[in-house]
Amino acid sequence: MRTLCKFAGAALALLLAGGAAADPVNIRPFDAGSMSAIRAQYAGKPFVLAFWSTTCEPCRKEMTLWRGLKLRYPQMPIVLVSADGPADQAAVTAFLMRYNPGPVQHWMFADEFSERVRYSVDKSWRGEMPRTYFFDAAHDAAAHSGLLDRRMVEQWFRNNTGRH
């Protein structure tokens, strides 16, 4: 764990040195209307939408993956959504501080009726995490449950940013 923290510090210092322009200070409230708002925000553009929670061990590992990808592909929007409930804001904040996913966009579930929120994203998602959606420019989304394979994700980033 100590090693991880040191690495987190190093990666963050790099990001800051590179002048990454992201705002890590706000977590936006994600409800049943947020999915369409996010898609509208990135109309015609690819983006990654990743759901995680403070009770999910593999999600912890994925934070490092997002940080590295954001460093290499700063133009690709990465949207992280905590599926913890509205009462868990402090725990979500502490988790992000500890495992630092880099300058990505943050949301968290703002409706305790989590079934309704999940349904607005994907009717077939039963709440397992991490749950990640890769939206291409036409917004055809590929869904993935579980820890991501780094090479596959990097391939997707290369294909969808045109950057190799």
Add this chain to the structure above:
Amino acid sequence: MIDAKRRAIALGGGLAALAAGLPAAFAQHADHGMPAKGTDAARPDLGATAAFDAQGVLWAAHKDGGYITVSRSADAGRSWSKPARVNNSLEATDMGADSRPKIALGAGGEIYVTWTRPLGKPFTGAIRFARSLDGGRSFSAPVTVHADRQEITHRFDAMAVNNQGQLFVAWIDKRDGVAAARAKGPEYRGAAVYYAVSDDKGASFRGDYKLAEHSCECCRIALHPQDDGSVLAMWRHVFAPNIRDHALARMTPDGRPGEVRRVTFDDWRVDVCPHHGPSLDRDADGRLHAVWFTQALKNSGVCYGRLRDGGVDLQRRVGGATAEHADLAISGNRVAVAWKEFDGERSRLRAMISDDAGEHWRERELAATPGASDHPRVLARAGAFHVFWNTRREPLLTVALA
């Protein structure tokens, strides 16, 4: 929308400091100051469990005003007493995902309650226990069940009383994973299942006994007491390399390690937190029946099946595309399964019943709610089934299942 908070949630000074390049120092500081989950007294967490005592009184463990409480119903859930506090000082409780307070009853009217108290670091916790020997009028001061006091994972408590009155508490434990990391060995697969036993109605516990290595980390454990005084445990396991199917093992009163058997064979290969544990019961002929969740390609969704050596009989899908969090109970050879299913507007409480040990089924819809709800629990009592479902709209809702 009940409580959608439209404003942006502003973070405290922590992330600002992080942005200034001080993450390691801050993360360490946060270990001690991390606010725990489940402390919203105004909108208590809905996680709840219930059990009938020998006299047919229904008891529920649930949150109220930030406290763990117990409520009593003499009419199978139509009316409930005022909740009695189990812990007299406010204590954070892990209520997210597949975690909720548990209640079990002794033959002499003892009321046992366990819950998980989150500690400072993410994923850590302690299994807490309190009892009442005076019919719920007062509860003992909460104690930590396990001897291991490291600030690591001890979570997802499960509790059962055997026919000798011995109390078994099992939980998910990461001490072996922590030790492997300290020894700089290969990464430990998943967590482990440990348990403790009380011979004196919860006055003291002995353990910690290791039941199995390599459990999954975040699903509830199902327990079922056997006639020989042992207690069967079923949990989501991580079979090598990362197959998240289920395992079964016997907890014995003396803590002897038992054989770990694989009992579901969906072959779900993934590193994921399903937050979706199984349920287990036994019929009059000694056959084990279970419900569980998988997203394996061949069997996606909630499943029912009868467990046997090396395979599953009568495996079938439970409910529709949004079915989740099924529970199961058996009376004789009658099997009842309940689950919830979201239809785009409401969560519907659905059930299926078999009168012939799982061969044939009929489905019923029991209730629906337009707001948040907990996982349903099926209770068998005197040949009848009841489904307990704590919802925001109708707290401690209990429906008879004919």
